[in-house]
Amino acid sequence: MSDNDCRAILIAVATPLFAEKGFHGVSVRELVKSAGVNLSMISYYFGGKEALYAAVLTEQFATLGQVADINSLGMDPLGKFQRYIRSTVDRYRKNPYLLRFYTSELTNPTPSFELIVKPAIRRVLLILQEIFREGIATGQFRQELDPMDTILALAGMINFYFLLEPVTQELVNHAPQRDEILVTHLMDIFTRGVVV
Amino acid sequence: MSDNDCRAILIAVATPLFAEKGFHGVSVRELVKSAGVNLSMISYYFGGKEALYAAVLTEQFATLGQVADINSLGMDPLGKFQRYIRSTVDRYRKNPYLLRFYTSELTNPTPSFELIVKPAIRRVLLILQEIFREGIATGQFRQELDPMDTILALAGMINFYFLLEPVTQELVNHAPQRDEILVTHLMDIFTRGVVV
DNA sequence: GTCTATATTGCGATAGAC
DNA sequence: GTCTATCGCAATATAGAC
Numbered sequence: 342m343s344d345n346d347c348r349a350i351l352i353a354v355a356t357p358l359f360a361e362k363g364f365h366g367v368s369v370r371e372l373v374k375s376a377g378v379n380l381s382m383i384s385y386y387f388g389g390k391e392a393l394y395a396a397v398l399t400e401q402f403a404t405l406g407q408v409a410d411i412n413s414l415g416m417d418p419l420g421k422f423q424r425y426i427r428s429t430v431d432r433y434r435k436n437p438y439l440l441r442f443y444t445s446e447l448t449n450p451t452p453s454f455e456l457i458v459k460p461a462i463r464r465v466l467l468i469l470q471e472i473f474r475e476g477i478a479t480g481q482f483r484q485e486l487d488p489m490d491t492i493l494a495l496a497g498m499i500n501f502y503f504l505l506e507p508v509t510q511e512l513v514n515h516a517p518q519r520d521e522i523l524v525t526h527l528m529d530i531f532t533r534g535v536v537v
Numbered sequence: 538m539s540d541n542d543c544r545a546i547l548i549a550v551a552t553p554l555f556a557e558k559g560f561h562g563v564s565v566r567e568l569v570k571s572a573g574v575n576l577s578m579i580s581y582y583f584g585g586k587e588a589l590y591a592a593v594l595t596e597q598f599a600t601l602g603q604v605a606d607i608n609s610l611g612m613d614p615l616g617k618f619q620r621y622i623r624s625t626v627d628r629y630r631k632n633p634y635l636l637r638f639y640t641s642e643l644t645n646p647t648p649s650f651e652l653i654v655k656p657a658i659r660r661v662l663l664i665l666q667e668i669f670r671e672g673i674a675t676g677q678f679r680q681e682l683d684p685m686d687t688i689l690a691l692a693g694m695i696n697f698y699f700l701l702e703p704v705t706q707e708l709v710n711h712a713p714q715r716d717e718i719l720v721t722h723l724m725d726i727f728t729r730g731v732v733v
Numbered sequence: 734g735t736c737t738a739t740a741t742t743g744c745g746a747t748a749g750a751c
Numbered sequence: 752g753t754c755t756a757t758c759g760c761a762a763t764a765t766a767g768a769c
Contacts, residue, residue, distance in 0.1 A: 347752080363645040365561035369745060379753055384746060441644050447700055448640045449559040454703070462704045470708075489709050490722050493701060494694040501693025502686075504643055507650070508658045512666075513685050526686050530730035543734085565763060575735055580764060 348386045350376050355397050360438035364394050364451050395453045398446070401439050402461040404432055408468055418476030419532060422495065425469065426531075427524050429499050434517055440503050466492065473535075482535050491535060498527050544582045546572050552593050556634035560590050560647050591649045594642070597635050598657040600628055604664055614672030615728060618691065621665065622727075623720050625695050630713055636699050662688065669731075678731050687731060694723050 354376040387393040446458040469492035476482035550572040583589040642654040665688035672678035
């Protein structure tokens with residue numbers, strides 16, 4: 342097995358395990374057994390269990406960098422929010438473990454929270470807040486709305502929908518085929534809620 | 538120490554510890570040391586660490602039973618949702634650990650999830666869904682909105698606001714004095730989003 | 734009902750052979 | 752780079768004295 346294979350397979354195997362059981366819920370023995378590598382490989386390649394977890398988190402939260410892209414298309418603020426909603430739904434489809442790390446670190450933070458998670462989320466919130474301010478300045482959005490409160494409400498609608506999936510499996514259709522309806526639905530409520 | 542003192546102090550001490558570190562992040566040694574009781578008391582009173590955790594969860598999620606009360610005041614659907622928003626904010630103020638158990642169990646479920654958490658959340662969602670259907674029937678809400686999707690969006694706005702507090706501490710004022718503004722703000726967006 | 738002492742298992746990490 | 756063997760410690764749980 343080449344150098345990178347072992348490193349890569351450990352991250353690939355650790356991602357769903359850490360996501361579903363939490364950092365303390367997975368042992369290094371379980372990790373190496375699932376990965377089919379030797380017990381000592383985690384220390385050899387990463388320096389320990391916590392460093393492997395940090396590597397997984399770094400990879401996961403790097404995908405949030407795409408959010409900045411919604412500013413690079415010359416749309417109006419409302420169009421940017423629509424892109425944000427759609428790209429967030431897409432991101433959770435492509436990356437089914439991201440939200441778990443997201444909420445797990447918010448709820449039971451590890452040392453990686455301050456270093457990796459908090460800055461990544463903060464960056465997204467500030468981008469969305471700036472877009473909303475832009476919409477107020479151009480007269481598109483109601484100026485009496487607090488920008489941060491409002492974009493938190495928008496982010497909450499989307500994220501909570503996916504977070505509650507273990508409860509709503511029998512109550513709503515979670516098939517990806519329905520994503521576009523969901524996007525339209527959320528955009529509909531948000532638009533009526535914030536435009537002048 | 539009388540019987541109930543020991544039981545009660547263990548639950549009182551275990552609640553913040555489990556909430557902040559997760560089930561696997563707390564050891565029975567840490568629990569009994571913080572509680573000032575003997576190591577064997579957890580097994581004696583609860584039968585083990587997991588049973589103590591289940592007792593904490595049961596107490597926490599019992600507070601969600603209040604949600605049914607919003608139906609007992611003869612308000613119109615919109616008034617019921619306003620009561621839901623306000624009572625949810627109040628509940629998180631009075632019970633600062635509930636949301637952590639909520640998201641922790643959704644993200645990294647323990648055996649208690651199916652038994653305690655899922656039924657409690659499900660009950661709340663069905664109550665809210667029924668209220669929204671009632672609002673559609675009376676012509677107050679737009680009939681093209683999917684009731685479950687819509688009330689998930691509402692619940693998401695509220696819950697996500699509190700969930701993100703560790704990130705937004707420096708970005709928004711989380712003082713309870715501002716709660717009424719938050720309630721008004723969320724109600725404002727929701728109302729414009731769903732009324733005919 | 735509360736204590737000490739201990740049984741048993743599992744943990745993360747690493748030394749040293751190959 | 753990968754292996755086995757093991758160190759040192761922490762985990763939950765309980766037996767048995769008081």
